[in-house]
Amino acid sequence: xxxxxxxxxxxxxxxxxxxxxxxxxxxxxxxxxxxxxxxxxxxxxxxxxxxxxxxxxxxxxxxxxxxxxxxxxxxxxxxxxxxxxxxxxxxxxxxxxxxxxxxxxxxxxxxxxxxxxxxxxxxxxxxxxxxxxxxxxxxxxxxxxxxxxxxxxxxxxxxxxxxxxxxxxxxxxxxxxxxxxxxxxxxxxxxxxxxxxxxxxxxxxxxxxxxxxxxxxxxxxxxxxxxxxxxxxxxxxxxxxxxxxxxxxxxxxxxxxxxxxxxxxxxxxxxxxxxxxxxxxxxxxxxxxxxxxxxxxxxxxxxxxxxxxxxxxxxxxxxxxxxxxxxxxxxxxxxxxxxxxxxxxxxxxxxxxxxxxxxx
Amino acid sequence: xxxxxxxxxxxxxxxxxxxxxxxxxxxxxxxxxxxxxxxxxxxxxxxxxxxxxxxxxxxxxxxxxxxxxxxxxxxxxxxxxxxxxxxxxxxxxxxxxxxxxxxxxxxxxxxxxxxxxxxxxxxxxxxxxxxxxxxxxxxxxxxxxxxxxxxxxxxxxxxxxxxxxxxxxxxxxxxxxxxxxxxxxxxxxxxxxxxxxxxxxxxxxxxxxxxxxxxxxxxxxxxxxxxxxxxxxxxxxxxxxxxxxxxxxxxxxxxxxxxxxxxxxxxxxxxxxxxxxxxxxxxxxxxxxxxxxxxxxxxxxxxxxxxxxxxxxxxxxxxxxxxxxxxxxxxxxxxxxxxxxxxxxxxxxxxxxxxxxxxx
DNA sequence: GCCAAAATTTGAACCGATCCAACGAAAGTG
DNA sequence: CACTTTCGTTGGATCGGTTCAAATTTTGGC
Numbered sequence: 203x204x205x206x207x208x209x210x211x212x213x214x215x216x217x218x219x220x221x222x223x224x225x226x227x228x229x230x231x232x233x234x235x236x237x238x239x240x241x242x243x244x245x246x247x248x249x250x251x252x253x254x255x256x257x258x259x260x261x262x263x264x265x266x267x268x269x270x271x272x273x274x275x276x277x278x279x280x281x282x283x284x285x286x287x288x289x290x291x292x293x294x295x296x297x298x299x300x301x302x303x304x305x306x307x308x309x310x311x312x313x314x315x316x317x318x319x320x321x322x323x324x325x326x327x328x329x330x331x332x333x334x335x336x337x338x339x340x341x342x343x344x345x346x347x348x349x350x351x352x353x354x355x356x357x358x359x360x361x362x363x364x365x366x367x368x369x370x371x372x373x374x375x376x377x378x379x380x381x382x383x384x385x386x387x388x389x390x391x392x393x394x395x396x397x398x399x400x401x402x403x404x405x406x407x408x409x410x411x412x413x414x415x416x417x418x419x420x421x422x423x424x425x426x427x428x429x430x431x432x433x434x435x436x437x438x439x440x441x442x443x444x445x446x447x448x449x450x451x452x453x454x455x456x457x458x459x460x461x462x463x464x465x466x467x468x469x470x471x472x473x474x475x476x477x478x479x480x481x482x483x484x485x486x487x488x489x490x491x492x493x494x495x496x497x498x499x500x501x502x503x504x505x506x507x508x509x510x511x512x513x514x515x516x517x518x519x520x521x522x523x524x525x526x527x528x529x530x531x532x533x534x535x536x537x538x539x540x541x542x543x544x545x546x547x548x549x550x551x552x553x554x555x556x557x558x559x560x561x562x
Numbered sequence: 563x564x565x566x567x568x569x570x571x572x573x574x575x576x577x578x579x580x581x582x583x584x585x586x587x588x589x590x591x592x593x594x595x596x597x598x599x600x601x602x603x604x605x606x607x608x609x610x611x612x613x614x615x616x617x618x619x620x621x622x623x624x625x626x627x628x629x630x631x632x633x634x635x636x637x638x639x640x641x642x643x644x645x646x647x648x649x650x651x652x653x654x655x656x657x658x659x660x661x662x663x664x665x666x667x668x669x670x671x672x673x674x675x676x677x678x679x680x681x682x683x684x685x686x687x688x689x690x691x692x693x694x695x696x697x698x699x700x701x702x703x704x705x706x707x708x709x710x711x712x713x714x715x716x717x718x719x720x721x722x723x724x725x726x727x728x729x730x731x732x733x734x735x736x737x738x739x740x741x742x743x744x745x746x747x748x749x750x751x752x753x754x755x756x757x758x759x760x761x762x763x764x765x766x767x768x769x770x771x772x773x774x775x776x777x778x779x780x781x782x783x784x785x786x787x788x789x790x791x792x793x794x795x796x797x798x799x800x801x802x803x804x805x806x807x808x809x810x811x812x813x814x815x816x817x818x819x820x821x822x823x824x825x826x827x828x829x830x831x832x833x834x835x836x837x838x839x840x841x842x843x844x845x846x847x848x849x850x851x852x853x854x855x856x857x858x859x860x861x862x863x864x865x866x867x868x869x870x871x872x873x874x875x876x877x878x879x880x881x882x883x884x885x886x887x888x889x890x891x892x893x894x895x896x897x898x899x900x901x902x903x904x905x906x907x908x909x910x911x912x913x914x915x916x917x918x919x920x921x922x
Numbered sequence: 923g924c925c926a927a928a929a930t931t932t933g934a935a936c937c938g939a940t941c942c943a944a945c946g947a948a949a950g951t952g
Numbered sequence: 953c954a955c956t957t958t959c960g961t962t963g964g965a966t967c968g969g970t971t972c973a974a975a976t977t978t979t980g981g982c
Binding site: 203213215216217227231232235261262263264265266268271405419 | 967968969970971974
Binding site: 282 | 616617618619622625626630632633634642643646647648653654656657658660661662663665667670671672673674675676680683684686687689705710711712713849907
C-alpha cells in the first residue's frame, strides 16, 4: 500500500488554519491574540478549523521575533547545571530569584554547560531578556560572555576589583570575613586555620597568602584579606596561619583538615569561607571525636539554612541572599539603560553553637 | 542642547553590519555562522564593523525561527517556581534532569506561575522543544495544557488512570505503599495512621477512605490503596485507620499529628505518603518526646537524601528518581513521534532507623 | 433609500536571522 | 585562448507569527 500522506508532515501554521477557515491570516491571528475584536461566527469557524487540523496555537517562535521580549531571564554559571539544585547557597539564591520572577510573571532559563565552548555558545544563543551571572567560579569569563550579548545583566558576587563598568550585586566580603575573625579572637582564639574557596581553576591543596593575593576570584581573596586584617590587628602572626584551598566539596575539605591537623600545633579556630565547607568540616571533626566548640570553633560564611540544623548549629556570616536575588531580578527587568551600578550589601554575624571560648 | 541622537536607538541588526561593511547580509551571516567559508579579508572587515557598531552577535530570536529547534526543554509545574529549589523531591529530580540535559547540551526552562491563567499563558508561550510535567498537584490540567502545545512531553508521576494516550513516567505507587505497610505489619504493628498527600486543591484536614477514592490525584489514591490492601490482608480494620490529608508542609503535618494523637487510641505506626511529610512528623514527635521507633514507627515515601541524615534516619520507599529524570529527558529529546508510552518503574523499601518492632 | 459612523476584515510590511540556487571571478587544464 | 573547476558572494525566499493603515461590510439615523 502506498502511503496516503508523506511520512514527514510539515507542522501546521497559522496560515494553514486561515486558509482552511477562509479568512486572512491577519484575522486568524486576531482570533488567538485578541478574540474580542473578531466577529463571533468567524471566531468559532477559525477555532473549529484549528481544532480539526490539530493546531497547537500560535507558535511562540514566530511571535517572539515580532514582540522582541522573551519574558524570561537567564541564570548563568560556569558550574554544571545541577549546581543550581545541589549547592545550598545557589538553592537559596535561586529560590529568591524565582520568587521575584514569579511575582512579575517572568520565566527562568538555566544556562550552563559541561565545557567552556559549549557554555559560550549557550550564552550566545540563550533566549532571554537578560542574565544573572553566578560568579562563583570562572566569573570573569562568564561576565565577558554575558556582556558580549549586549543584554542587561548583573553579576552576583563578582570580584570586587573587576571591571567597574558591570552591574554587580555582592556583599562586603572583607567586612564579613573581619566579623568572623573578630568573633573568634574575642573568644580568645589565637591558633587559626583557613579553609578557603577556590582561588583559580587549579584544584585543591595547601596554599599561601602570597598565592591567594594572586587569586583569580577576588571573593576568595577578599575574604582572606578580611580574616588576616583582623587577625593582624590583634597581633596574630598570619604568616603562620595555614591556608588550605578547597573546591567546596567534601573530598577537598577533608583533605584540607587531614593536612591542617597533621601539623604539630593544631588550630583551635577554623575560618571557613563557605557554610558548605564548614558543614563538611563539622562532619570530619565529629568523626574524629574532636568536639565543637569544645576543642575547636568554626565559623562559616553564607548563612544557608542547613547551618541552622547542623550538629552543632553553625556560627556564620549571613549574606542577605533573598535580598540579593530580589535586587538582581529587579535590575534585569527594570533595566532602562540606567547606569550600571555596583551594590555592596551588608553581612551579619550570626552566632550559633559552633563557636565558643578557646580551650587554651 | 538638542540631542545628537534620538533617545531610542533601534538595536543593531545583522543587516546594518552588512551594509556598513559593504557586503550582503548573506555574507555577514556566514561570518558568524561559518567563518571558514568567508575570505579572511572580508571576515575581518565585517567583524570590525560589528565591533565598531556594538553588535552583540546574531540575535538568537531570528535564528530560532529559521532553525526550528530551541534546544531547551521546559519543566512545568503548577506550584510556584521556587518549588524546584525548595522541595526535596523536586530538587533531586531536577538534579538528575539537569545532568541529562548537560550531557546533551540542552538547556532548561522553568515554567510555572503564581496563578492559573498566567500558567496557561506561560505554557503556551514557553520557548521549548518539549515539556517535562511535574504532576504533583493539578496534574491533569497541566497535562492538558502541555498536550495542547502539540510538543513532545512526558508526565512525571501522572495519575495512573488518567488518559492512557499521554507519555508518562512514574512508579508503582500501589506496590510501593504495599511494601511500606507490609514492613510495619511484619514488625508487629496493628494501630496505624496515614499522613496523606493532597488529594485535591481542597486544603488539609482529616479525611476518609471514601473521600480519598474520589481523589483528583491518583498518586495519592494509589498509595492509600496500596497501604490499605496490605493492612486488610493481615486483617486490620482499615475503616478505623485515621487518614489526615496534608499539603506536604510543616503546618498541615503538625496539625494532622495533633489530630491523630488527640484520639484515645494512638497509633504505633505512621504511614507517610512523602519523605517530606515524614520528616516534619519526626520533628513533631521529637518535640513531644515520643521516641522513634520506640513509641512509634514511621515510613516515608520518595527516598530523598534528607532522609539519610534525619534523626533518626528515615525508613522509606525509594523511587528511582535519577532514573526517572534521565528517562524523561531522553523521551523528550529522542522523541521521533514514537508511540507515547507509560513506564512504571519499580520502587524499593529502604529500612533505616525510623521503624522498629511494635511496642505493644 | 441614502449617508456617516462603527465594526470587521484584509493584505502588505516587518521582526532578524539562515539557507540556497545562481552567479561572477579567479585558478587550473588541455 | 576557450573551458571547466573551485571559491566567494549575492539576493531572494523562508521561518511563523503580529501589526496597522486601508478597504470593506454593517449598523444606525433620518
